[in-house]
Amino acid sequence: MTTGVELLSAEARADVQGFITTGYGHLPVACYLFVRLTEPEAARRWLASMAADVTSAAPWPKDGDGSKIKPTSALNVGLTADGLRACGLPERVLCTFPSEFREGIAAPARSRILGDTEESAPSEWDIGGPRTETIHAVVLLHAASSAILDDVCGRERDRIRRTGGAVVEAAGSAQSGYRPKDDVEPFGFRDGIAQPSILGITGRGLPTGEFILGYPNHYGVIPPSPVVPDELDPRGLLPACDNPYFRDAGLRDLGRHGSFVAYRKLQQDVPAFRRFLRDESLRARGREDAGFMTWLASKMVGRWPSGAPLVLAPEADDPSLGASDAFEYGDDQDGLRCPIGAHIRRSRPRDDLKPYPAEQSRHMSDAHRLLRRARVYGPEPTGIHFFSVNASLRSQFEFVQQTWCNNPSAGGLYESKDPIAGDNERAGEPPSRMIVPRSGSPLRTGPLPRFVTVRGGAYLFMPGLRALRYLGQRPTAG
Numbered sequence: 001m002t003t004g005v006e007l008l009s010a011e012a013r014a015d016v017q018g019f020i021t022t023g024y025g026h027l028p029v030a031c032y033l034f035v036r037l038t039e040p041e042a043a044r045r046w047l048a049s050m051a052a053d054v055t056s057a058a059p060w061p062k063d064g065d066g067s068k069i070k071p072t073s074a075l076n077v078g079l080t081a082d083g084l085r086a087c088g089l090p091e092r093v094l095c096t097f098p099s100e101f102r103e104g105i106a107a108p109a110r111s112r113i114l115g116d117t118e119e120s121a122p123s124e125w126d127i128g129g130p131r132t133e134t135i136h137a138v139v140l141l142h143a144a145s146s147a148i149l150d151d152v153c154g155r156e157r158d159r160i161r162r163t164g165g166a167v168v169e170a171a172g173s174a175q176s177g178y179r180p181k182d183d184v185e186p187f188g189f190r191d192g193i194a195q196p197s198i199l200g201i202t203g204r205g206l207p208t209g210e211f212i213l214g215y216p217n218h219y220g221v222i223p224p225s226p227v228v229p230d231e232l233d234p235r236g237l238l239p240a241c242d243n244p245y246f247r248d249a250g251l252r253d254l255g256r257h258g259s260f261v262a263y264r265k266l267q268q269d270v271p272a273f274r275r276f277l278r279d280e281s282l283r284a285r286g287r288e289d290a291g292f293m294t295w296l297a298s299k300m301v302g303r304w305p306s307g308a309p310l311v312l313a314p315e316a317d318d319p320s321l322g323a324s325d326a327f328e329y330g331d332d333q334d335g336l337r338c339p340i341g342a343h344i345r346r347s348r349p350r351d352d353l354k355p356y357p358a359e360q361s362r363h364m365s366d367a368h369r370l371l372r373r374a375r376v377y378g379p380e381p382t383g384i385h386f387f388s389v390n391a392s393l394r395s396q397f398e399f400v401q402q403t404w405c406n407n408p409s410a411g412g413l414y415e416s417k418d419p420i421a422g423d424n425e426r427a428g429e430p431p432s433r434m435i436v437p438r439s440g441s442p443l444r445t446g447p448l449p450r451f452v453t454v455r456g457g458a459y460l461f462m463p464g465l466r467a468l469r470y471l472g473q474r475p476t477a478g
């Protein structure tokens with residue numbers, strides 16, 4: 001959809017949290033504070049005080065010569081369902097949130113969908129699981145330098161301290177991350193290239209409602225949004241609910257300009273990844289062949305280490321194509337260039353979602369896009385703090401993870417899950433293998449280990465600024 005575009009007004013943008021519309025590429029270092037709210041009144045005051053400082057999606061001002069003046073730090077906040085409850089939000093409001101959000105990422109039903117089993121099971125997590133403290137909110141801090149990050153982190157910790165114990169950092173808080181040089185993630189591949197563009201922000205791309213609540217989505221409808229009865233918002237802090245699902249029902253829109261965020265702490269077993277490539281090289285070539293190992297790893301990802309898409313650079317890496325996202329799979333139906341099972345092809349099949357024709361494939365693929373935000377963690381690159389921003393956790397993040405990454409038959413494959421993000425190596429299941437089509441017979445690798453282990457997670461509601469102020473006020477009887 002690219003015509004008849006309604007851009008969000010400056011006022012609307014100022015109500016959206018900046019984390020939804022930008023990955024803060026110019027703010028390479030990040031710290032995430034995981035907090036618990038122990039007393040509703042003071043917790044609400046904490047939220048209200050933060051609302052004044054939260055970084056919005058308002059366009060950055062420009063200086064005399066027209067260049068943007070970008071902030072040197074950014075503050076954003078998301079709440080879990082437990083967190084909303086801990087702020088005193090009544091059940092009759094909570095029940096208007098989607099069920100997957102209310103259950104939370106660590107609920108057994110969600111783990112089955114996400115493939116969070118064995119070492120990735122929530123019971124094993126460092127943060128956000130049933131054996132660690134309940135997380136109520138996550139404060140996301142991004143900064144231009146470590147010194148600035150220390151500053152803003154200190155400021156937020158002071159704000160927490162001033163609540164006198166009503167807001168406390170949970171064990172495992174202050175997770176830090178950074179944007180690596182050349183955006184190379186721990187397995188050695190350039191990341192963060194393919195991102196959907198939000199129509200109402202940039203004037204092109206996907207319908208705004210895929211990422212920001214309150215606008216038409218992929219199907220041309222404004223999806224249901226969390227709502228508050230009029231009498232619980234006597235001061236009219238929230239916008240009236242003009243969502244056709246609820247019009248004239250005496251409700252106000254708590255969701256407007258908010259979004260949902262899936263947080264995953266994903267640990268990458270870099271030595272196991274290298275070992276696997278080496279073993280496959282020994283099997284296929286009889287020796288450790290660095291060229292073969294890079295080739296196979298790239299077939300697993302769907303891009304070369306520089307980021308060059310295999311579809312455009314089938315034979316060898318071509319760094320000049322490193323940032324390219326202008327490609328489709330229609331001329332590569334058999335996956336001879338980019339395997340059907342490659343991570344990027346299965347997590348976004350573009351024009352070739354088998355068995356559908358191109359137009360329908362594009363349409364279906366576009367219904368399940370994610371805004372990916374990530375920062376690498378560890379002194380040695382050990383994994384990523386992964387965030388998926390989407391209006392629907394169920395039909396975007398969970399759908400991609402379940403139906404495309406974890407599905408051994410995706411795209412007509414057989415016993416082959418996503419080699420990077422799939423729930424490989426599950427007890428009681430046949431081994432999953434990477435299949436690389438070639439002229440002649442395809443290469444079938446040995447069993448894929450799970451290279452990526454989930455170490456933590458949270459489903460967050462990232463409210464609009466008005467909604468944040470509403471959540472921060474003293475409630476009327478609920």
Ligand code: N7H
Binds near residue numbers: 187192194344347372
């Ligand atoms: Fe993936 N990787 O480094 O190998 N991812 N991913 N991802 N991923 C992408 O195109 C990676 C994960 C998607 O539009 C690239 O920007 C790693 C999860 C989607 O063509 C690389 C991990 C989910 C895309 C990686 C990981 C996704 C994508 C290419 C875990 C969803 C865009 C760079 C540690 C549930 C596809 C780029 C498109 C791209 C890697 C996780 C989804 C290199 C290491 C959990 C939708």
